[in-house]
Amino acid sequence: MPPIRSVHVALWAAYALAAMVNIGAVMADAEMARRLSQPLFAPLLLAVLLTAAPHRSRTTTLLIGGLLCAWAGDSLGQLLPQSAQLVTAAGFLGALIFYAAALAPLWARTRDAMRIALAIPYGAVVIGLFVACADGAGPLLVVVAAYAVALAVMAFLSAGGNGLTWSGGTLFLLSSSLLAMDWFLPGASIAFSTELVMLTYTVGHALLIAGMIRLMPRRRWTACAPGAALVIVES
DSSP: OOHHHHHHHHHHHHHHHHHHHHHHHHHHTOHHHHHHHGGGHHHHHHHHHHHHOSSOOHHHHHHHHHHHHHHHHHHHHHHOGGGHHHHHHHHHHHHHHHHHHHHHHHHHHHOOHHHHTTHHHHHHHHHHHHHHHHHHHGGGHHHHHHHHHHHHHHHHHHTTSOHHHHHHHHHHHHHHHHHHHHHHOTTOOOTTHHHHHHHHHHHHHHHHHHHHHHTSSOOTTOOOOTTOOOOOOOO
């Protein structure tokens, strides 16, 4: 195995470990372990991406932007507890916009009737949650509305990549839906909701990035045949 691929695999293992530590910390109510492990998610996925991408492209740049916004959502909310909900929502709103922009060209090349039909259930989930959570959102109503639209669009566009991006986008939708119920529907009672939020978030984020890496025409450890010319066309 080429050294760069070994590093790539090791980074995936480190991400899985950080996710398991975080979920275990949530279950054990170990606040310090949770606070220390969560900010590691996005940097590890960023390193995974950079060890796979052979060159800087529009898609790679957008994914980097999304991961940086996700890091802000994971980290800055802990540093600003008085504005934690606003900072977290704003960070992940930015991430969803970047991810949707990266997924849009893939959707445009592979759209079909079945995938277009996904707009109905995804839209219904987001609209239903927004209506249910609107009263509890208070001053965050505008941010929640923007987040709901971006979430539905990203989940919808994720179906245009491959099975990994599709699964990742759907889990992102599920994670954010559970989090919205936790934040804005105090009467809602879902067993292990916080653990489920983190599980669906960490797995969904990993699947989305893994799917985008798989869609790259070449990875850093992929060798060209002798004398062959590699032409990468990206719209």
